Amino acid sequence: MRKNKWIRTITIGMMLAIVLTFLKLPFYVTQPGMATELKPMVEVENGFHEQGTFRLTTVRIGRANLYTYLWAQTQKYYEVFPIEDVKYEGETDEQYIKRQIHMMEASQQSAIKVAYEKANKPIRLKYKGIVVMQVLENMPAFNILKMGDRIYEVDGQEIHTADEFIEIVKQKKAGEMLTLSIERDGHELTKTIEVVPFPDQRDQVGIGVSLITDRELETSPNIILNTKDIGGPSAGLMMTLEIYNQLTEEDITKGYKIAGTGTINEEGKVGPIGGIAQKIVAADKAGVDIFFAPNENGAKNSNYEEAVQTAKDIDTNMKIVPVDSFEDAIQYLKTQ
Structure with a gap:
């Protein structure tokens, strides 16, 4: 009888542990x-070799369960974020991943452009x-446009960049309409959307979308990216440095292991x-x-300041270098 009771207790405990493992909390844990x-x-086609290495740095992120949430509270360099700080409202996991990929692709294009021009x-x-990267709820574009829609004309005018779109919208008054020619899943569609003031910025108007510019780059020599x-x-920054170093005969790594982070425009x-x-x-x-x-032009609590404080805290010999531009990084490496 007592044996059966223990078996039931262990079984219930195991089932509870399994449930708690797979039960997702409304938080993400990063480490x-x-x-x-x-x-x-x-x-890079026929690119030059390097003695050292350029490295991108990453943060691991995952949806929290009870165990990972509690574990993160005890670890210094783990952080917990509410789900709304990571994903847009109503955004699915698939949409989140797709958005991250689009952002990486845009970053790659900027990296290629900067590196090739410098070389x-x-x-x-x-x-x-x-x-379209995001469509805001409670704004006119919601349920009309979708993430991934490609806009190529506004009011019959061909557009090439997100900045051009923004300039056209700025000329509109609240209540006026925008006619958009879009491509969705291989089909061409026309959508008409009202321009309205933003709820939290009544002096500015829009339709409630965030956008990125889509473009194709033709380079010589050819380049292949596998990311x-x-x-x-x-x-972005580290990708630019790697591309540039393969394009130029001088090896700016000089045998060092070089890492970093930062977007590039x-x-x-x-x-x-x-x-x-x-x-x-x-x-x-x-x-x-x-x-x-990233130095953020010397701003208080910049990425650079936080990096220096962390380096002191973990007692590393790694040299932390502030940069505001790709040129800053190049000049630093050439003087080493």
């Missing part, structure tokens, strides 16, 4: 990821319209990212010598 070599991901190599841009498992824009400006402390930890574990951190 230090890896410092991954970029050379296997970047292949004085031919590059031509072919614009393919703009892509299918990476999302988001934070590898078409002008080569480096922007801030999230999870800088976790990326410092990941780079230190990989034995990195130099780490580039």
Whole structure:
């Protein structure tokens, strides 16, 4: 009788443990990821070899269950975020992944453009319209446009960039209409949407979408990028450095392990990212010598300041270098 009671207790306990493992909480847990070599991901035709390595740094992220949530509370470089701080309202996991991939692709294009221009190599841009990344609830575009829609005309006018779209909308008054020509799943559609004030910015009007510019790059020499498992824009700076180094005869790695993080735009400006402390930890574990951190033009509590504080905290010998631009990183490496 007592034996049966113990069996029931153990069985119930195991079932409860399984339930708690698979029961997802409305939180995400992040932790230090890896410092991954970029050379296997970047292949410039007849590119030059390098003695050192450029590495992108990552943050691991996963949906929390009870165990991971509680464990994260005890670990210094783990962080817990409410689900609304990670995903857009109403965004599915599939849409979130797709958005991250689009952001990475846009970052890659900026990286290629900056690197090829700095190396004085031919590059031509072919614009393919703009892509919808998010549609806001309680705004006119909701239930009319979808994530992934490609907008190529506004009011009969061909557009090439997200900035062009924004300029057209700025000229509209509340209550006026926009006629959009879009491509969705291989089909061409026409949508008419009202322009209204934003709920939290009544002096500005829009339809409630966030957009990215879609374009194709033609380069010489040819380049192949294999980053299918990476999302988001934070590898922009390091991707640019790797591409540039393969394009030029001088090896600016000089045998060092070089990591870093930061977005990159078409002008080569480096922007801030999230999870800088976790990326410092990941780079230190990989034995990195130099780490580039976004300086944010010297702003208080910048990525760079947080990186320096983390480096002190974990007692690393890694050199933390502030950068505001791709040019800053190049100049630093050339003086080493």
